[in-house]
Amino acid sequence: MSILEAEALELEIEHPSGLWRDAFDRLRRNPGAIIGAVIVALFLFLAVFASVAAPFGQNERVTAPTSTPDGPSSEHRFGVDKQGRDYLSRIIFGARLSLLVGIVSVAVGLSLGLLFGAMAGYFGGWLDTAIMRVMDILLAFPGFLLAIGLVTALGPGLWQIMLAVGITNVPQFARVLRSSVIAQRESDYVLAARSLGARGRRLLLRHVLPNSLAPVIVQATLAMATAIIDVAGLSYVGLGPNDPSLPEWGKMLADSAARLETGTHLVLFPGFAIVLSVLGLNLIGDGLREALDPRLKS
Template sequence: MSAEVKLDNHNAAPLAAHPTEKKRPIFEALKSMISSKTSLIGLILIVLLILVALFASFLAPHDPTQGDLFSRYKSPSGAHWLGTDELGRDILSRLIYGSRISIQVGLIAVGIALVIGTFLGAISGFFGKWLDMLVMRVIDILMAFPSILLAIAIVAVMGKGLTNTMIAVGIVGIPQFARIVRSSVLSVKESEYIEAARAGGARQFRVLFRHVLPNCMAPIIVQTTLSIGTAILDAAGLSFLGLGVQPPKPEWGAMLDAGRAALQTAPWVVIFPGLAILITVLGFNLLGDGLRDAFDPRTKK
């Protein structure tokens, strides 16, 4: 009898340590991301962008919408560090305030794609059958169009403006989230703990949203981070074509569109907004790559 008791106590230790072991992959992923120089650079760029957007009213030296026709196309100087545009507006101030629009577009557009795409992908992969076929065929239709062309078509129907731009960019991002979530749900729903939840009498939607989706968060987080940079780039492309954010709002794509006529005589009007877009998208891509490598067990030694 004593031997049996010792054996039971010996087996109890690993069971008690099991919850701790479940947390280790998350800590290892975060540690791997922090130790990666590229993901750290991306994180620093994003934090700086957010700080600039939050404190734009304190950092901007001039009113971003107030112009001076006597100061048109002034080159960078002490009065205007990055020069002025075609209406004499300070480019630095417009870039600083433009960061607010870019972050707003990125977060709201990706939020739309995240919510709708995750829901569609989850129910498609979990319930399968005719529902899976119907949802995936709609997703295939959306993916048949190049993203920028689909966004142009949506904005052409809905009209120009910041709100419609965010909606259009969000709709364009739905297929990526739907497919990623569907593939993750398909691999998770056959796990033993899912079968145990079903055997315990849990309802289908409770199993889906309480047990399946939480175990699909890693690819969703990575896709969200990468999609923010893509959304900012798509929104800038729409504004560059005159279909996105309208003047006098200081949006980076609109600034590129307004300055392309003076590219040879005043290149700073185009260079600095282009660099702002480049650095922002690069920051989100670097962070997304770092998250993907951290959550991917195949990259770990």
Template sequence: MTEQAQAGAQTDVVGGRVESRGRWRDFRRVFFGNRLALTGTAVMALFIFCALFAPIIAPYDPYEQDLTAKFAPPTSQHWLGQDELGRDILSRLIYGARVSLTAGLAAVAFATVVGTVIGVTAGYVGRWVDSVLMRLMDVILAFPTILLAIVIVTILGPSLTNAMLAVGIVNVPQLARVVRSAVITVRERDYVEAERALGAGNLQIVRTAILPNSLAPLIVQATLTLATAILDIAALSFLGLGARPPTPEWGAMLTDAFRSGFGVFVTGQHAIIFPGVAIALSVLSVNFIGDGLRDALDPRQRR
């Protein structure tokens, strides 16, 4: 190799490193400059901390009952009060973060994996395969997500696992369409044609060239889908199709409180307010993070 060629190769390597550092710097500038995204990250970090260390930070056993303190208001011993069975609401919310976030993440993980496979296959292969897969996704999108999830859970049987599966299934089409759109854009790029000219197989091209350059929109959509998944699982649990009593899940906590009778509106408002606030904060924080990622990964935001 001549000195000129060596100098050119070194320049390419250095240029690639500079470009990578520049992209990371632009990402940090845009994301950390978004106050709502930072607020959402802080709130979600708090929920994750509660989920990971629930046995340590929860002041009481979430299943411990005190029937003499039904709907007891907040006190210095029970900061958020007690529910219809005298259980500590704060402890149940802390343990509920573990259940609700895990269920939402599991549903989104399932939807992401299946949606990515369908989207890559449809976008890269094209032709009749694309038509068949996308028409199937259109059929699923034709139904309201929560109603379709209710139908699936009703068929499979009420349980938290089936609720996660149902929510994952109804969110597959959105992720599949995003991935397909990204793959169609990427598959005609010069570096993909270069790999194909060098004799790379389809799987290698997808693994090394297609997927890495399609991750940005997938990450944003998966993050926004997480907010929907948390809300849908809470709704299914509220309808009695998700977590079963006495599991401390936020939606199930609302159901248990409402089932106790009219007294919840007289003396037990806190039993429905605090779980509702937890659901709302988690959904809002994930949406803020998703919006921040969308802006930070947008090439138009770079200098």
């Protein structure tokens, strides 16, 4: 039984760990992903503790309204806006909105996309054809145009915007999940599970789905970044939340774009906030893609 002992030894060298922990270990060694995580964590922190972190309230007047608002000073580091509100505080409260928008719209896209993608991939046949043709129709419109159309139809509230952006995400999630479900459906362990008496729903939920999720998770982080941009873009073209007191980054950008010369800081800071948060999410997404790709396992 010396071979057995040798195998046992060889196994001991490998430290005990799970699939997800392995991926997490690889993620931790990726400097890009770390930077992304730090950025996103910072925004998350600001969003959660906005009322403590911001020096002033989001609608608190600190100076009189003016058409030539002051730029950054030691008292107001990001300057003030036309209504005389502290701009840093508005940006910080804006993080709350933007992250909410990212999370909710991705959640909408993800849940519908998972449902349709899993059904199409697992059951195949006419159901697959029907679902995927509908997805193709949705994909035929440029995402942003589709979102504009949906917001026009649904009305201009914040929730409607999130719903619209979420729906434009559905086809991507459905496609990604469908293809990986199809690959897993034909795999040996699914056949093995069937030979041991596993049945339809259990097979899908316990065996096929968990093994198909990795690419979808990557897609979700990247989609969150585009969702933030999309919502900012919708606000910029005037389809944003119509409540002027809401500190939405894209809306702040749109409101001050006409005064680029007199109030540069009004354009610069919200733009910078959008870029930074999107960059952070993208870095995490790329890191995840590498960490979850079994071919890159070393």
